[in-house]
Amino acid sequence: MAKAKSAFVCTECGAEYSKWQGQCSNCREWNTLSEIRLTSARPGAAAASGGAGRGGYAGALTKEVVDLSGVDLTEVPRFSSTFEEFDRVLGGGLVPGSAVLLGGHPGAGKSTLLLQTACRLAQSKRVLYVTGEESLSQVAMRAHRLQLPTQGLKMLAETSVETLLAVVERERPEVLIIDSIQTMHLEDIGSAPGGVAQVRESAAALTRFAKQSNTVLLLVGHVTKDGTLAGPKVLEHMIDASLLLEGGSDSRFRTLRGQKNRFGAVNELGVFAMVELGLKEVKNPSAIFLSRSEEQASGSLVMVVWEGTRPILVEVQALLDESALGNPRRVAVGLDHNRLAMLLAVLHKHGGLFTGDQDVFLNVVGGVKVLETSADLAVLLAVVSSLQNRPLPRELVVFGEVGLSGEIRPVPSGQERIVEAAKHGFTRAIVPRGNAPRQAPAGMQVVAVDKLSEALEAL
The missing domain is CATH 3.40.50.300 (P-loop containing nucleotide triphosphate hydrolases)
Structure with missing residues (x-):
């Protein structure tokens, strides 16, 4: 009988190795390699296909290749999960x-x-x-x-x-x-x-x-x-x-x-x-994520994020407080921590507002994790609101990506985001100029901006 072969697989990233080692070379984690047993090839398979020279595999291949243009495009059948x-x-x-x-x-x-x-x-x-x-x-x-x-x-x-x-x-x-x-x-x-x-x-x-x-x-x-x-x-x-x-x-x-x-x-x-x-x-997820208190507070702002095939309105909250430590804290819940640090540097360089002596805490209400960059502008404006202790208008909604040079970049599906905000009663929006609609929805004032400084002036 053929000797059973084994391999070592990393439990964190799935990388395979022929022998055990302490650290995974792919994900750099320690002691994550576990041994698995590999099933050997069917006995006689090589002999059945060998001995025929260059045409040794001709008898083993019974299926025909097809042209991609000839593949049937029949829609995949589905049935509802009842949800x-x-x-x-x-x-x-x-x-x-x-x-x-x-x-x-x-x-x-x-x-x-x-x-x-x-x-x-x-x-x-x-x-x-x-x-x-x-x-x-x-x-x-x-x-x-x-x-x-x-x-x-x-x-x-x-x-x-x-x-x-x-x-x-x-x-x-x-x-x-x-x-x-x-x-x-x-x-x-x-x-x-x-x-x-x-x-x-x-x-x-x-x-x-x-x-x-x-x-x-x-x-x-x-x-x-x-x-x-x-x-x-x-x-x-x-x-x-x-x-x-x-x-x-x-x-x-x-x-x-x-x-x-x-x-x-x-x-x-x-x-x-x-x-x-x-x-x-x-x-209607936007309705539950927008259950805001009646009292206006600084650092609170509504943004429009795109999840899959629909826009969702969520509230982002920022809290800045003078730090008693030599290394101020940067805490982001529901957002990327590294992107928050980058946005604070852009705010200092192109907005003229220094936050190096402040503890910065950021939270997306409702436990939503925002994975896209359309939240950049809303995050910065919420930080500015908390830093200056000035509440933002409740009827304001914001979205847009912020670049390292302070430019406001357009995001996908901008028109749909504005329409969704108008449906929930928002009357003012600060958006990238590339997402500004030709005709704003009834009752909605759209302010288009190109630079971070323009967005700060628009407040």
Whole structure:
């Protein structure tokens, strides 16, 4: 028999090495390499193809290549998950034969969301819910507490992939939910469940079945302390969609963000509210993120960010206070810390306002994480408002990217952002000149600026 080969995989970045080493050369992390066993090639495969000289592989290739222009462009069939916000992040619904990974912190609501989806889908489709972390009675009690329809939903408490595949071969579900992938294991792999080898091979076996049987596969994955998927970083290469459910235990709102999607746009955002009966969709996210106090306060400003295919209005708050330390603090919640430091340097160089002796605290209300640069101008104007202790008008909305030379750059979908702000009652907007509309919405005054100094004067 051929000797079993092994490789060493980094649990943080998924890089592979032929032998063990203390530090991963790719992500520079220490003690993150775990050994996995590689399956050897089928015996006799080389002999069957060899011995034919240059045409040795001709008999092994049975498929024909096709021209790209001749590929069938039939639209991918989808069906609804029964949640519009879930469908939005998925790109329009669930695709048969796809593998979707849902990650999130403990208590974020992953199991609740999938149990609600499973119970609703079970009324019209064959659904199998596999739980490896909880007993069947625990899942049944949660479904009863959430007042979900339980008829028709098939349940299975199992952690062995071999046993699970035997069951799904018999049941042939249209939707298969695994909660969670870290509890699954294969008998012929020696490592413990949750390790890189177990997670990788278990997910590969389940994904292979989903592709062959045209089954929708939904996997639950845990996250580490820094917010990344624990262990199965290599899963991102073999799945079709990777979704992250975010939201702290102190907030009733949850955001579902798409990080990878082969059947739709990435960075799409779905918003849910955690209520007594589970997760409830929020159809108008801007309304909940704009629940501002009646009293005007300095450092508060509304900006328009673009999430996926829609604009969302969120409030950014800045607080500046004289620092008692030699190295003032720079804290940004919901925004990039390094970009905040860059924007403060631009404010000093091109705005003439010095913040080097101030502690700067920045927060995006509602727990939203802003990933795009359209928040630059709003961040700087909120900082100026707090620095000078002068409240900004409540009817003002701002967006725009700020360059290192102090220029205000246009951002995508500027017209749609202005229209969304007008729908929520805002009457004044400071925007980049490249995003200024030919005709502003009724009741909306649009101030177009080219430089940071012009934006400061417009206040």
